[in-house]
Amino acid sequence: MLNYRKDLEKMPSYDGTEKDYRIKVNANESTLNLPPLVEERVINRLSYIAFNRYPNEEYDSLVEQIARNFSVGKNQILLGGGSSEIIEKVFHAFGGEGKKIVYPQPSFSMYKIYAKAADAQAFPFDLDEKFDLDVDAFIKKVREVNADLAVVCNPNNPTGNALTVAQIEEITKNIDCALLLDEAYVEFYGRSAFGLIKNYLNLIVARTFSKAYGMAAARVGYMIAQEEVTRMINKTFMPYHMNVLSLAAADIVYQMRDEFVPRIQMTVAERQRIFEQLKNLREIEVFPSQTNFILIRYEKAAALNEYLESLGIGVRHFSANAPGLKNCLRISMGTRIENDEVFSAIKNFVAGKQ
Numbered sequence: 216m217l218n219y220r221k222d223l224e225k226m227p228s229y230d231g232t233e234k235d236y237r238i239k240v241n242a243n244e245s246t247l248n249l250p251p252l253v254e255e256r257v258i259n260r261l262s263y264i265a266f267n268r269y270p271n272e273e274y275d276s277l278v279e280q281i282a283r284n285f286s287v288g289k290n291q292i293l294l295g296g297g298s299s300e301i302i303e304k305v306f307h308a309f310g311g312e313g314k315k316i317v318y319p320q321p322s323f324s325m326y327k328i329y330a331k332a333a334d335a336q337a338f339p340f341d342l343d344e345k346f347d348l349d350v351d352a353f354i355k356k357v358r359e360v361n362a363d364l365a366v367v368c369n370p371n372n373p374t375g376n377a378l379t380v381a382q383i384e385e386i387t388k389n390i391d392c393a394l395l396l397d398e399a400y401v402e403f404y405g406r407s408a409f410g411l412i413k414n415y416l417n418l419i420v421a422r423t424f425s426k427a428y429g430m431a432a433a434r435v436g437y438m439i440a441q442e443e444v445t446r447m448i449n450k451t452f453m454p455y456h457m458n459v460l461s462l463a464a465a466d467i468v469y470q471m472r473d474e475f476v477p478r479i480q481m482t483v484a485e486r487q488r489i490f491e492q493l494k495n496l497r498e499i500e501v502f503p504s505q506t507n508f509i510l511i512r513y514e515k516a517a518a519l520n521e522y523l524e525s526l527g528i529g530v531r532h533f534s535a536n537a538p539g540l541k542n543c544l545r546i547s548m549g550t551r552i553e554n555d556e557v558f559s560a561i562k563n564f565v566a567g568k569q
């Protein structure tokens with residue numbers, strides 16, 4: 216008899232299985248690998264790693280760089296295996312039996328899973344029909360359920376829209392619990408709320424190297440909060456949970472982050488260009504985005520998805536039971552050539568020309 220943890224069987228899993236797409240625009244990754252100059256320096260850095268030592272120095276070095284960039288203390292930063300690990304640990308730190316976590320819906324699908332994993336009670340808060348978050352109603356809900364943790368994803372995945380920093384502050388100061396602000400896509404928006412941390416003990420900002428910095432494979436993320444908060448969250452991490460290869464690579468990438476500015480700008484420009492083109496297709500509803508992806512709604516989304524797959528194009532098709540996302544497809548930005556191909560495939564399908 217194998218006596219697993221209660222309810223483990225019922226735990227939803229994230230389906231990470233992937234087809235070998237020719238044009239892969241389904242996971243909001245960077246379509247480009249590291250800039251050649253950065254890659255060269257990363258490879259060089261990896262050649263003098265002390266594999267026999269625990270990676271204290273490498274952890275500290277990256278923390279120091281991030282702290283310097285945000286003008287905060289080193290004790291205000293924690294690193295994680297992607298922002299996934301950060302989010303999971305924050306849920307863990309504020310979770311447990313009887314604890315309540317409020318998060319928007321539709322949003323990052325993992326919030327529901329992390330809440331369950333943390334044995335906390337999940338309270339999804341519905342976005343309106345345009346996927347906007349009603350700030351006052353959200354605050355009300357957090358207060359009403361007497362939540363222990365509230366989560367906001369800004370800009371939001373998969374809807375692409377964003378709250379202003381003033382709106383984030385409004386939420387932060389009017390709730391009586393921690394607010395985890397997931398800024399996985401903030402580099403494509405340009406307006407982070409990290410500056411509020413000095414004024415609010417309850418604000419925790421999670422960031423990642425996976426999107427704008429094209430390092431999804433290395434699994435590096437970080438969080439910023441007041442020292443008292445990071446001290447507590449840190450208790451939930453294993454010692455040496457970050458591996459030296461990822462730390463050393465991220466250290467170089469962070470040093471050279473200016474090299475990524477042109478490609479972030481390119482992604483933003485492409486997002487605008489493709490948004491305008493999609494808007495011209497009458498049959499498709501397209502949602503404005505501040506990220507590296509665009510969400511569309513189309514009556515024949517399932518058939519369109521199949522058609523795109525037949526062409527070797529992978530977009531994200533949401534299952535029929537994903538709340539609020541019926542008939543929605545999410546398309547990450549690729550290179551200009553890739554985006555053109557994806558757009559003409561969509562245009563042809565919609566015009567019945569496939």
Ligand SMILES: Cc1ncc(COP(=O)(O)O)c(C=O)c1O
Pocket residue numbers: 242243296297298299300323368372397399422423424425431434435436
């Ligand atoms: C909103 C959001 N947060 C967090 C993550 C986790 O990313 P990572 O663990 O690669 O940092 C993702 C990944 O898609 C995401 O969309």
